[in-house]
Amino acid sequence: MNTQHKKTPGKAAFAGWIGSAMEYYDFFIYGTAAALVFGKIFFPGSDPAMGVLLALGTFGVGYLARPIGALFLGHLGDKYGRKRVLVLTLLLMGVSTVLVGCLPTYESIGIAAPIMLVILRLCQGFSASGEQSGANSMTLEHAPDHQRAYFTSFTISGTQAGLILATLVFLPIASLPEADLLSWGWRIPFWLSLIVLVVGYLIRRNIEETPVFQEAKESKQTAKIPLVALLRDYKADVARVAMAAMVSTVSTLFGIFALSYAVNIVGVERTTMLWLTIITNIVALFAIPLWARLADQIGRRPVYLFGVLASGALMTPFLWSLGQNNLPLSFVLGVLMSGVCFSAANGIWPAFFGEMFSTKVRLSGMAIGTQVGFALSGLAPIVAAAFMKGSTxxxxxxxxxxxxxxxxxxxxxxxxxxxxxxxDDLGRHPGANDHGPQPNSLNIQLKTAD
Structure with a gap:
C-alpha cells in the first residue's frame, strides 16, 4: 500500500452514513407521498383504487430508470472515481425532490402534472442507481480487511435513518385535515430537501478518494471502458447480484404496498402505519451492524441466506395480520420481518456484492447488478395492487x-x-482475465468456497 494513500475507514463510513441518510430521505418521502397523497391530487379522475394504482406506478417508474443510471454512473465511478459519483447523485436527487414539491396538481394544469411527476421520479431513480453503489465502494475500499462488512453496513444504516427521518417529517403532515394535506401540507417534506441537499453537499465534497482506486489510477490500471471488462469477465457475478438483490421485494412491499393497503383498504390510520415504519427502522439501525459483525466472523453467505429466507417467510403472516386489522400482531411481525430478519440481508449486501468484483469494475458491477434486481423488486407494489381481489x-x-x-x-x-x-485479491477468479497471473488468489478462493 502506498503510504501517501491512507485508509480512513471511520471517516468514509460516516460520510457514507450521512450521505445515504440525506439522499434516501428524498427517495423515501416520494414513496410515502405516493402511498398516501398522489393518487388524489395527480389522478383525481380515477376511482380510489385506480388512483392508488397509478400513484404506485409512478413510484415504480423510478426503479425503471435505475439500470440506465447504473450504466452511466458505474462507468463514471470506475473510470474517474467514486467521489464524483457521490456528489453528482446527491445534487440530482436533491434538485429533483425539491421540484416535486413545486409541481402544480392535476386540477391546476391537467395531464401535464402527472407527466412532470413521472419525469422527476425518473431523475430520482437515475440518481439512486449510483448512490449506494458509490457509497458502498468508497467505504469498502477504505475498510480494514477483517471488518469490511461492518464498515460498509453504515451506508445501509444511513438509508434506514433517511427513511426514519422521512417518516417522522410526514407524521405531523399526515395528521393534518385532509383539505390541508392535499393542498399544501404534502409539499413541505419535499421543500425541506433543500436543507438535505446543502448539508449533504458540504460533507461529500470533502471526501477523500479511496486508496486502492488512487493507486490503480496512478499506475494506469483502471479499465478504459469498465462496462466491457465487466461483461467480459463478470457476467455471472452481475447476474448473481441482480438475482440476490431481489430480496428487496420484501422492502418495497413492506414500505409501499403494506402502507397503501392498510390505509386505503383496511382503514388503518395513516399515523399508525407511519409509526410501524419508524419503529421497524429504529430496530434495523441496531440490527444491521450486529449482523454485519457476524458476517465478518462466519462469512457473508450464511447471514445473507438467513435474512432472505426468514424475511420472505414472514411476509405472509404479516400481511394476513394487517388484513385482520390485528395491529398488535402486525407490529410484532412487521418489526421481526423487516427490522430484524431483513436486516441480515440488507446490512451485508454492500460487502457481499462488492467483494465479487475487482477495483476496476466494482462500482459498475454493484450498480448494474443491484439496480436490475431493485428495478424488478420496485415493480412489486404495483403488481400486487393490480391483483388486490377477493377475500385475500x-x-x-x-x-x-x-x-x-x-x-x-x-x-x-x-x-x-x-x-x-x-x-487486492477480490474479484480474481477463473474467467477474470484482466488481472494477469493470479495463482495465490485463486488458491485462497478455492479454500474459502464450498
Whole structure:
C-alpha cells in the first residue's frame, strides 16, 4: 500500500452514513407521498383504487430508470472515481425532490402534472442507481480487511435513518385535515430537501478518494471502458447480484404496498402505519451492524441466506395480520420481518456484492447488478395492487415476496465466500482475465468456497 494513500475507514463510513441518510430521505418521502397523497391530487379522475394504482406506478417508474443510471454512473465511478459519483447523485436527487414539491396538481394544469411527476421520479431513480453503489465502494475500499462488512453496513444504516427521518417529517403532515394535506401540507417534506441537499453537499465534497482506486489510477490500471471488462469477465457475478438483490421485494412491499393497503383498504390510520415504519427502522439501525459483525466472523453467505429466507417467510403472516386489522400482531411481525430478519440481508449486501468484483469494475458491477434486481423488486407494489381481489387481497403481495426471496436464495447459494480474501485479491477468479497471473488468489478462493 502506498503510504501517501491512507485508509480512513471511520471517516468514509460516516460520510457514507450521512450521505445515504440525506439522499434516501428524498427517495423515501416520494414513496410515502405516493402511498398516501398522489393518487388524489395527480389522478383525481380515477376511482380510489385506480388512483392508488397509478400513484404506485409512478413510484415504480423510478426503479425503471435505475439500470440506465447504473450504466452511466458505474462507468463514471470506475473510470474517474467514486467521489464524483457521490456528489453528482446527491445534487440530482436533491434538485429533483425539491421540484416535486413545486409541481402544480392535476386540477391546476391537467395531464401535464402527472407527466412532470413521472419525469422527476425518473431523475430520482437515475440518481439512486449510483448512490449506494458509490457509497458502498468508497467505504469498502477504505475498510480494514477483517471488518469490511461492518464498515460498509453504515451506508445501509444511513438509508434506514433517511427513511426514519422521512417518516417522522410526514407524521405531523399526515395528521393534518385532509383539505390541508392535499393542498399544501404534502409539499413541505419535499421543500425541506433543500436543507438535505446543502448539508449533504458540504460533507461529500470533502471526501477523500479511496486508496486502492488512487493507486490503480496512478499506475494506469483502471479499465478504459469498465462496462466491457465487466461483461467480459463478470457476467455471472452481475447476474448473481441482480438475482440476490431481489430480496428487496420484501422492502418495497413492506414500505409501499403494506402502507397503501392498510390505509386505503383496511382503514388503518395513516399515523399508525407511519409509526410501524419508524419503529421497524429504529430496530434495523441496531440490527444491521450486529449482523454485519457476524458476517465478518462466519462469512457473508450464511447471514445473507438467513435474512432472505426468514424475511420472505414472514411476509405472509404479516400481511394476513394487517388484513385482520390485528395491529398488535402486525407490529410484532412487521418489526421481526423487516427490522430484524431483513436486516441480515440488507446490512451485508454492500460487502457481499462488492467483494465479487475487482477495483476496476466494482462500482459498475454493484450498480448494474443491484439496480436490475431493485428495478424488478420496485415493480412489486404495483403488481400486487393490480391483483388486490377477493377475500385475500394481500395474497399476490405475499406470493411476490416468496418468489423474490426464492430467487435471491438460489443466487446466494451459488456465490463464492469472500470474507477472508484480501482487498487486492477480490474479484480474481477463473474467467477474470484482466488481472494477469493470479495463482495465490485463486488458491485462497478455492479454500474459502464450498
Amino acid at each position: 387481497p394481500w395474497l399476490a403481495a405475499a406470493c411476490l415476496a416468496l418468489v423474490g426471496c426464492a430467487i435471491a436464495a438460489v443466487a446466494t447459494w451459488t456465490a463464492r465466500e469472500t470474507y477472508k480474501i484480501k482487498m
